[in-house]
Amino acid sequence: MNNRIMYWLRRGLPILLLLIGPKLQADIVYPARLQLTETAPGVYEVFFVLPVIQGKILRAQAVFPEFCSSYSEPVTEVDSYQKKMRWQISCGENTLAGQQIGIDGLLGSQVDIMLEINTLDGRIYGSTLSPARAYYTIPEPPAFKDYVQIGTFPAGRFVLLQWGLAVLVLLYFLIFRNPDFRLLLITLSGGLALGFFLDHNEWLLVPSWAATLLPLGAAAVISLGAFVKKHTQNQAIGKTLIGICGVLAGAGFMEEGTPGGYTSAESGILLGFACLGFLLGTWILISIGRQTSRVLDLCPDSFRRTFILLFSGLALGAFLWQMSLFWVVPSMLPAIPLLLHSYILILVFWTFYSKVKMPDWVVWAGLIPGFVLGFSGLDIPYSPAIILSLQGALLLFIFFGKNPSKFWV
Structure with a gap:
C-alpha cells in the first residue's frame, strides 16, 4: 500500500508542479510628485506632476516661500494619464531651511504627492504630501546637539527597549555563567551598528516583527544546549546568534521618522553617534545580565538550574506566542514566490528519487552570484521562463526515473 502511495505521489505531484507558474498582474498607478532641484x-x-483621473486633472498648485518668484514660464505637457509642468523659480540668497513648501488644493481628494528637494550641497529632502498634511517644513542643518539627540540617545534607548534581545542576553549569561564581557559587547554593538548601516543604505530590509521574534527563537535554541557537554561549542553558537540578532535589531532603528536633508558626511557623523548609543545601550544591557548571573552564583546550583529551566521555558513560550501572530494575521508572513515553493519541492523529490546526488556547493554557487547580481541592480532577462524550463526538465527526469549526468545537474 505504501509503495502504491509513493508511486502516485511520484507520478502526480510533478504534474501539479508543472502547472505552477507566475501570475502577471498590472496595476494602474497615478503618480504625482513635486520635485525641486537646485541648478x-x-x-x-x-x-510638478499631477494625475489625470477619469479625464479630470486635479486642480492643485505648488506653494513656495514668499521670497521665491518664477524665473521662467511653465512648460506643460498633458496626456491621458498625467499633467507635467516644468519651470524655474528663484529664491535669491535666502535659504529654504525653516520654510514651508506644499500643495494647495488637495482638500477633497485622495491623492498623495511625493515631494523631493535636491540642493547643490548634496542635501536631499523627501516627504509625502497628503490632504491632511499638505505642507512640509524644511529642517535646519544639524548641529552637535542634534546628533546626540537624534543618534546617541535614541540608539541607547532603542537597545534597552528590545525585550527579546534582553531575554537572549540574560539567558546567555545564565547558561554560560562568565563569558568574555568585551567580546560579547563588541559582537552585539557591532551587529547593531552593521544592521543600522545596511538599513540606512537600503541594503537590508527587515520586517518589524523580526527584532523581537528571532531573538526569542535564538534564546530557545541556545537553551536546548544548556546541559550538553559541548559547552564551548554551544557558547560560540550562542555568541553567533547574538550577533545575527543584533544585525536584525539594528536594521529596525530609526526606520520611521529619520530626518532628511543630511549630506553624506553628516550621515556618516550620525552613524558614528548612533554607534556610540548602541555601545552604551549594549554595555548597560550586558552589565545587567552579568550582575544577574553573579547574584545567582550565590545560590545553590540546584536553584540556578531550576531558574534556567523556568527562564528557558519562558523564552520558548514567548517565542510561540509571537509566532501565533502569523496565524491571526497571515499577511505578516513574507511573500514567497511560487517558483521558490516549487523549486524546494523539486529538490525534495530529487533527494528521494534520484540516484545522482546534488552537492551542496552547487546550490551555494548559484545563490551567491544571484545575490551579487541583485545588489548590483542587474537582472537576467526571462529568468522566470528559464527557471520554469529547468524545473520542468528536472521533473521529467524524476517522472520517468532517468538519471542525468552530474555535469548536467
Missing part, C-alpha cells in the same frame, strides 16, 4: 545658487528647477 544654481538660489535657482531651482521645478518638476
Whole structure:
C-alpha cells in the first residue's frame, strides 16, 4: 500500500508542479510628485506632476516661500494619464531651511504627492504630501546637539527597549555563567551598528516583527544546549546568534521618522553617534545580565538550574506566542514566490528519487552570484521562463526515473 502511495505521489505531484507558474498582474498607478532641484545658487528647477483621473486633472498648485518668484514660464505637457509642468523659480540668497513648501488644493481628494528637494550641497529632502498634511517644513542643518539627540540617545534607548534581545542576553549569561564581557559587547554593538548601516543604505530590509521574534527563537535554541557537554561549542553558537540578532535589531532603528536633508558626511557623523548609543545601550544591557548571573552564583546550583529551566521555558513560550501572530494575521508572513515553493519541492523529490546526488556547493554557487547580481541592480532577462524550463526538465527526469549526468545537474 505504501509503495502504491509513493508511486502516485511520484507520478502526480510533478504534474501539479508543472502547472505552477507566475501570475502577471498590472496595476494602474497615478503618480504625482513635486520635485525641486537646485541648478544654481538660489535657482531651482521645478518638476510638478499631477494625475489625470477619469479625464479630470486635479486642480492643485505648488506653494513656495514668499521670497521665491518664477524665473521662467511653465512648460506643460498633458496626456491621458498625467499633467507635467516644468519651470524655474528663484529664491535669491535666502535659504529654504525653516520654510514651508506644499500643495494647495488637495482638500477633497485622495491623492498623495511625493515631494523631493535636491540642493547643490548634496542635501536631499523627501516627504509625502497628503490632504491632511499638505505642507512640509524644511529642517535646519544639524548641529552637535542634534546628533546626540537624534543618534546617541535614541540608539541607547532603542537597545534597552528590545525585550527579546534582553531575554537572549540574560539567558546567555545564565547558561554560560562568565563569558568574555568585551567580546560579547563588541559582537552585539557591532551587529547593531552593521544592521543600522545596511538599513540606512537600503541594503537590508527587515520586517518589524523580526527584532523581537528571532531573538526569542535564538534564546530557545541556545537553551536546548544548556546541559550538553559541548559547552564551548554551544557558547560560540550562542555568541553567533547574538550577533545575527543584533544585525536584525539594528536594521529596525530609526526606520520611521529619520530626518532628511543630511549630506553624506553628516550621515556618516550620525552613524558614528548612533554607534556610540548602541555601545552604551549594549554595555548597560550586558552589565545587567552579568550582575544577574553573579547574584545567582550565590545560590545553590540546584536553584540556578531550576531558574534556567523556568527562564528557558519562558523564552520558548514567548517565542510561540509571537509566532501565533502569523496565524491571526497571515499577511505578516513574507511573500514567497511560487517558483521558490516549487523549486524546494523539486529538490525534495530529487533527494528521494534520484540516484545522482546534488552537492551542496552547487546550490551555494548559484545563490551567491544571484545575490551579487541583485545588489548590483542587474537582472537576467526571462529568468522566470528559464527557471520554469529547468524545473520542468528536472521533473521529467524524476517522472520517468532517468538519471542525468552530474555535469548536467
